[in-house]
Amino acid sequence: MSLTARQARESENVFHDWKDGPFSHLRRLAIPQQSSGAGFKFAANGHLFEELLSVKVYCDALTGVSGDDLDRDPIVADLVTSGRITFSRKKASHVVNPGQICIRDTKASWDFVCEPGTRVRVVSIPRHLVFSGRGSLGVFNQSYLSDVAAPEVRFLVNFLEAIEKSSDDLDRSCPARSIAMDACAALFSGMLTNQPHGVVHDHPNATVKAAKNVIEGNLDRHDLSPAMIAQLVGVSVRTLHRSFSESNDSIMAFTRRRRLQKAHAELMRHGKAAKVSEIAARWHFADASHFIRHFKSFYGATPAAYLRSQGETDGKE
Template identity: 70%
Template sequence: MIDQKREGVAGSPQPQDRDRATDFKTFMNLTNRQIQDRRRHVFQEWEGGPFSHLTRLAIPHQFAHHGFRFAANGHLFKRLLSVKVYCDSLTGVSGSDLDEDPMVADLVTSGRIVFTSKKVSHTVTPGRICIRDTKASWNFTCAQGTRVRVVTIPRHLVLSRNGSPGALDQAYMSDVSAPEVRFLMNFLQAIEKSSSDLDGSPHTQNLALDACAGLFAGMLSHRSESGPEDHPNATVKAAKNVIERNLDRHDLSPAMIARTIGVSVRTLHRSFSESNDSLMAFTRHRRLQRAHDELIRMDGAAKVSEIAARWHFADASHFIRHFKSFYGATPAAYVRDHGRAGGRN
């Protein structure tokens, strides 16, 4: 396993044996002082590595005082890279107009990345994926605290299946719920689970490369040119995932949710309204369901006031009112009736 972690250094680990599948880990943690040191070329060690298609990298001045953190963890073999990345605010160019620049897929899970070419701009928000040819340079801006699944594959493997460079002129943008995107993610998970089979087996690695190149080529051939506004569910799905993971937090709020998924509070509320739902109604509903499950599990042993406080209702009466509106009975009556029904069974 190649694992390079050095404070203040961007590692670009390289497998010495190209026939071996390699666990890929690299980590960068810069202080404001290191960022401001003009003598340092902090991204120099990325040159010649899997991230070498990224150039003119800069940490925006307004975020530099927070320092900069980057971490990538995944697999690398035969120039197929599949990693989960955390990245603080960063700008730069993806692609150097070279034939050896890779095809790259970015699937954002939190935060935001904006890619801009001479003709078009794509904003990749949580629950969205962008696949692009980096031979055509893309300026990019990565938001603070972005998490993204990154996959890179040699360009010539995809080009050989699409027939002409013109087929790669436009990026593929889609929602993560699209069948082909789900299939790609399942394929990448299979690679992770089969790392021991890939290690030291060039034939198996070639099969994986061929399969991934075929997926990229097929998705680019049937690209979706619709933007995020045509997929209001993308923002809603990402927000609901954040809500589900943080129902027990007292600071769960529209501002916190919007910040986590990389959209404005206004966009967040608009996306929910377009899906005929309400952000706060969904949050209250899910907290009611958690409180309901706790009541049944405790068989009435827990005090209503304790459950109301645990799931962040204003007070017991507020919780009882919403519980009765949703379940048709007060918590005490509901538990009593549930116990009787269980006794009859």
Template identity: 70%
Template sequence: MANGQYFESLLSISVYCDSLSGISGDDREEDPVVADLVTAGRILFTSRQASHVVTPGRICIRDTKASWEFYCEPATRVRVVTIPRHLVFSRAASPGSVTGSYLADVSTPEVRFLLNFLEAVEKSRDDLHRSASAQALAADACTALFSGMLFDQRASAIQDHPNATVTAARNFIEKNLGSTRLSPAMVAQNVGVSLRTLQRSFSDADDTVMAFVRRRRLQSAHAELRRLGGTARISEIAARWQFADASHFIRNFKATYGSTPASYLRNLGGRGTAE
């Protein structure tokens, strides 16, 4: 179910959908730049270079020349805005200065400005439909906003604040702990900084990206073990949290918690198996 408006080259619609999956983009220059602002539910976008989980109160802007797989949870509500790709990229200083996607909270000043602009467009729809020049101005303004968010000023701003980089990286890692593809390069791409900047930011916090990932995976496995108790299967938990095998999980668990998972379960009054 969708409703909205289209004029000049700007499309703005509100969409409600049940569980839905598909592919957005087909490697064509005419594929648009798309913004998805989620107000309920959740959307997962995945491409060869990045993966984004868009939850309520967040916006994701994507260049759909690259194909993105997507999955919408049931009862998802999203505001979708599209602009032709060539208009957005024509404003880039160089092709390398634009990232393929942008993820942010609605509290971000740029996103608040975009939302205020779209609200003004909605209120002025009658005037816009009567004036081709007004439509062109509105489309041009939206194009400038999209390109400004995709340009690498965003990365520069994050690089100036190492703590913000670490916070953003940890938030992304938390949402992707179970992914087999999770890596420092993937985190850097989604946060919008270079791999070197990401690693330096974690080093300043006396940590490394993968050390944080391993700690959080082990903590998540520990929490699942407690929750399942006697019904827990250690090999399944190890696989779910991306340990190489059950033996690797057992060694890490014992080093951190002082006992093997099986002994830990017995102490809880349950029983487990390493099979």
């Protein structure tokens, strides 16, 4: 979904079709007036296996309510990789930053605010599957908030990746889908039952991973900077620098390496026909000499010498 500024301002009926789709638990959706001038974009890519939804979402600024106080409302997990989502109800409030996950029972409706440019992995599963086999629903927490560094969250993420890789088998096999849904329901059930106490803090590794996601998606932008990355990740510039330093790296060093690797791939693709000055400009190096110097430092030879050596190697094979 991509809306112009005018369409975003007239957004009341834009989300009408969502009431019968996989995001049917969302209601009273609205694009904040202060953000509508830039238009609105929403994209979701993933799978729906019967009633188990696993998608990666990009969403601009959006507000609304998740859940309608009904038994049919699902259990929903939001794993944020950039941006920020705030969920609140009565006395409870969760700010989900990059590298954090929030699992919610949407039978208890939650107001939410999604910041512009938020990327999030959304997983939802029918509530009755998560609660089946339990003698009392009173033992369940209405929400769970944690860092992705927590062992149970890492296990869940690995499980979801396995589901994605097995999507063809799941599409073909009803028993496989049932097993996947039962396993996911058991994971959600365990996490909502055994919610840890205490405040959730940003984990440096999670912040670095979220920042790298942002960098990968914006390598072609000339204005990519620590300030922009920090804003999209949802942390301060100081926290961003500190998180990278704790991983023995720096933000711009990582960005330069990835741009060099992109430039290297383009160089190899075009071979002798490659124009170094154009490649340097495309990947935002100050000029050709600046690019050549960094390329030689990273790959041990200038682009021209590197191409010659690769040609000689190919000739010997």
